[in-house]
Amino acid sequence: MSVNRVAILVDSCSDVPQHYIEQYHMYSVPVRIAYKNAEYYDRVDITPQEVYDRMGEEVPKTSQPSLEAIRDAFERIVHDGYDTVIAIAISSGLSGTYNAMRLVAEDEKRLTIHVLDSLNIGIGTGVSAIYAGMLLEQGLSVDEVLAKLAASIPHTHIYFSVATLDYLAKGGRIGKVSAVMGTLLKIKPIITCNEEGVYVVAAKVRGRAQSIAEIINIAVREAGKYIRYQVMVAHGSAKEEARHALEELKRRLPNCENFIESELSPALGVHTGPGLLGIGVHPLSL
Numbered sequence: 001m002s003v004n005r006v007a008i009l010v011d012s013c014s015d016v017p018q019h020y021i022e023q024y025h026m027y028s029v030p031v032r033i034a035y036k037n038a039e040y041y042d043r044v045d046i047t048p049q050e051v052y053d054r055m056g057e058e059v060p061k062t063s064q065p066s067l068e069a070i071r072d073a074f075e076r077i078v079h080d081g082y083d084t085v086i087a088i089a090i091s092s093g094l095s096g097t098y099n100a101m102r103l104v105a106e107d108e109k110r111l112t113i114h115v116l117d118s119l120n121i122g123i124g125t126g127v128s129a130i131y132a133g134m135l136l137e138q139g140l141s142v143d144e145v146l147a148k149l150a151a152s153i154p155h156t157h158i159y160f161s162v163a164t165l166d167y168l169a170k171g172g173r174i175g176k177v178s179a180v181m182g183t184l185l186k187i188k189p190i191i192t193c194n195e196e197g198v199y200v201v202a203a204k205v206r207g208r209a210q211s212i213a214e215i216i217n218i219a220v221r222e223a224g225k226y227i228r229y230q231v232m233v234a235h236g237s238a239k240e241e242a243r244h245a246l247e248e249l250k251r252r253l254p255n256c257e258n259f260i261e262s263e264l265s266p267a268l269g270v271h272t273g274p275g276l277l278g279i280g281v282h283p284l285s286l
Contacts, residue, residue, distance in 0.1 A: 007077045009087040011097045012042040014126035015262045024133030029065040029073045031267040042267040051266045052274040062267045064096040070104040078110050085113040086132050090125045091197030092117045119197030123232040123262040124158030127282040156282045159192045159218050161211040163275025219279045220252050228284035231256050236264035237274035
């Protein structure tokens with residue numbers, strides 16, 4: 001248990017690797033994945049590969065964690081002896097999770113709860129939770145941790161490329177016309193979240209290999225802005241490409257303090273389809 005009696009709460013789409021969940025005693029609330037005949041809890045009773053395998057027959061819907069699931073998480077946190085919570089949600093520009101956490105937090109009188117909007121997605125969100133765990137482990141106060149998180153969030157970016165734009169279009173994340181044009185021209189846009197936490201195109205590249213090379217180049221340029229930083233590499237059914245990208249990043253960024261490898265959650269996989277590769281940089285000093 002944290003000596004600060006501070007718990008960290010995330011949602012399943014933050015993609016925090018399991019060993020960090022365990023190391024920092026994090027709590028997680030699952031996003032829901034709904035098929036016509038069944039509903040599943042993200043990372044609990046369905047895997048990313050199961051989602052990809054079924055996409056030929058049905059692309060499911062996703063919805064934010066239920067208010068009940070968030071209340072249950074706070075109940076577990078109280079039971080485990082904590083009195084303060086730092087809750088970090090994926091971008092409010094992409095999901096209702098942040099607002100749901102805030103809503104439940106307002107009714108929870110036993111805990112002091114700080115709900116943060118990461119303005120990010122996937123491990124771009126998860127790295128803030130990992131950072132919070134690192135800072136708490138170092139003995140920083142809650143106020144100090146919150147200040148450092150607030151300062152780092154605008155500088156934390158994840159850039160990703162997908163094998164096809166079809167799933168982002170189906171989920172309403174990008175326009176269908178953009179998806180069709182991208183497919184016809186073999187354009188692989190590199191997508192990130194802007195300062196409002198919504199998807200924007202950071203670059204347009206032709207072909208898969210070029211898009212991955214450009215993401216690596218962007219990450220190297222981002223890392224060059226900071227003295228201390230960590231790098232995130234995430235994938236959705238693109239393990240070999242992620243491994244090669246990680247090797248290249250380690251070669252080009254020998255001063256990186258930490259490399260975080262993450263697999264995309266089933267719920268995020270619904271919206272991207274198989275073949276996502278994402279790379280991000282998180283500053284450890286500003």
